Amino acid sequence: MKEKTEEIVKGVFGALLGISMISGLLVFLMILAAFVVGGEPGASIATFAWKQIVPTSIQVATLGVIVGFLIFYIRGEHTLRI
Numbered sequence: 001m002k003e004k005t006e007e008i009v010k011g012v013f014g015a016l017l018g019i020s021m022i023s024g025l026l027v028f029l030m031i032l033a034a035f036v037v038g039g040e041p042g043a044s045i046a047t048f049a050w051k052q053i054v055p056t057s058i059q060v061a062t063l064g065v066i067v068g069f070l071i072f073y074i075r076g077e078h079t080l081r082i
Contacts, residue, residue, distance in 0.1 A: 006074045009067060016064035023057035 030049035034042035 002074065006071065009070050009074060013064060013067045013071065016060055016067060020057055020061040020064055023053055027053050027057065
């Protein structure tokens with residue numbers, strides 16, 4: 001049961017990590033496109049990327065870190081004791 005739970009959590013961690021990496025790439029490409037386009041349209045693209053995609057990407061990455069910590073606790077490899 002413990003191994004099955006660990007595999008599921010690893011899968012969730014991998015998916016969240018992948019989503020975070022893809023969204024980071026998307027933001028990079030949008031900023032690059034905004035630089036190439038320039039002017040008001042470029043500013044609109046950059047603003048959209050910064051206000052819509054970056055906060056969501058940060059939330060997904062944070063959730064991924066939390067799920068990653070869960071793997072340590074499932075394995076019993078954590079060093080923090082209460």
